[in-house]
Amino acid sequence: MKTALLITAYRSPSQFGRLVRAVSGARMDCFVHIDRKSDIAPFKAAVRGLDNVFFVIDRYSVALEHSSHVLAILAAARLAMRHGSYSYFVSLTGQCYPLASNDEISGTLDALYPQEIIDSRVCKPGCWCAGWGRWQKLETSRAIIQKWLGKDRYETWHGKLARAPLNLIEMVLTLFSGRPKDRLERLGYRYSAGSHMWMLSDHAMKFILERAENDRALMKIFRGISTPEESFFQTVLTAAEFTGTRAKFEKHHISIDHGLNRMERSDILRFICDARGTVNNLRHPLVVTMQEREFIERSRALFGRKFDETVDHAILDFIDVLRALPSQERNSLASRPL
Incomplete structure (x- = not known):
């Protein structure tokens, strides 16, 4: 079985090239969306000579907290569907990096198929995303x-101040026109949230693309x-047509809890640094550096984020050494207590 890596990127062509070359192999193809605001030529040059990298032609101008990011991922997924048959579709950004060898990644996904590997929580009182779901x-x-x-x-505070009037207008809109998550429930979905780093089966991706194409109210x-x-x-994967029953969905659903103020070492989904020391970063993960090398050694995750070669180039070199170790030696590192 083969895997399609859906990569969205906008900066650092050299780091993007390093990521793609690290995962390049017979069983993994890369389908790439480069932000329309970025010059695509340096990204293509960074992977010149590789025959398993395919770029989205009709690109989107991607912004944070904007539907353009969803459209970019969907465009890469459609390109992959047109290209061939894949058992898994993995969402990555240009600041991700593989922590396991290519053989281990493929072998793990073969063993998990057809489970959906996605971080997801229904947005309800008591959940970390309970406040989400207003109009934007x-x-x-x-x-x-x-x-x-x-x-x-x-x-930063500059952006928060600039967005404050917009937030106020949207709060009023939500108050008078009703919450969008209530409308989603009327369409048969349960408003849910989690990381946009996931590994979805071909069954799930086909269902998502079909809904994106045909459910205009959803879009x-x-x-x-x-x-x-x-x-x-x-949210799309909560539709009854996909899940059949809640029990079936839970059986084929691996959901990773991500706490704050600690280093995450998820079993499979991804390695992520939410906070370092007393510094909290609730909106975005921190850049992983050599400070986290012991956690990287012990992580069972297939991929990690986020990395920045301009901040710490050595951590990527360190990971390359780990990935090249024999599996028995790597497993012995992972089993050592902190």
């Missing part, structure tokens, strides 16, 4: 603010809902 109709205005401030400043809602890239895929 002013997407274009947010994209303009993000372009003006830059993605880094957009997440209209997700064009005006908060953080769609972390809720669209989770």
Whole structure:
């Protein structure tokens, strides 16, 4: 069985090239969406000579907390579906990196098939995403603010101040027109959320693409809902036509809990650094550095995020050494207590 890696990227062509070359092999093909705002030529040059890398032609201008991110992933998935037959579709960004060898990744997914490996929680009281689900109709205005401030400043107090009037307008819209998650329930979905890093079977991806193509009401809602890239895929898979019964869905669903203020070592989905020391980062994971090398050694995850070669190039070199170790030696590292 083969795997399709769906990669969305917008920066650092050299790191993107390193990621693609690391996973390049007979059983994994890469389907890539490069942000329309970025020059695609350096990304193509970074993977020149590889025959298993395919780029989306009709690209989107991608913004944070915007439906364009969902559309970019769907475009890569459609390209993969047209290209061939794949048992799994894995969502990655240009700042992800494989932690396991290619043989281990393929072997693990073969053993798990057809389970859906996705972090998902129904957004209800008591859940971390309970406050999600309000209308976010002013997407274009947010994209303009993000372009003006830059993605880094957009997440600081500058961005929060600039977005405050938009948030107020959308709160009023939600109050008077009803919550979008209530509309989703009327369509037969349960509004759910989690990471946009997932590994979905061919059955799930075909179902998602069919719904994206034919359920116009669904797509209209997700064009005006908060953080769609972390809720669209989770929500679509709650439809009864896919799950059959809740019990069946739970049986084929691996959901990873991600706490805060600690280093995550998920069993399979991904390795992620939520917080380091006393520094909290609730919106986005921290860049993984050599400070996390012991956690990397012990991680059972197939992929990790996020990495930045301009911040710490050595951690990627360290991972390459680990990936080359014989499986028995690598397993002995993983079994050692912290």
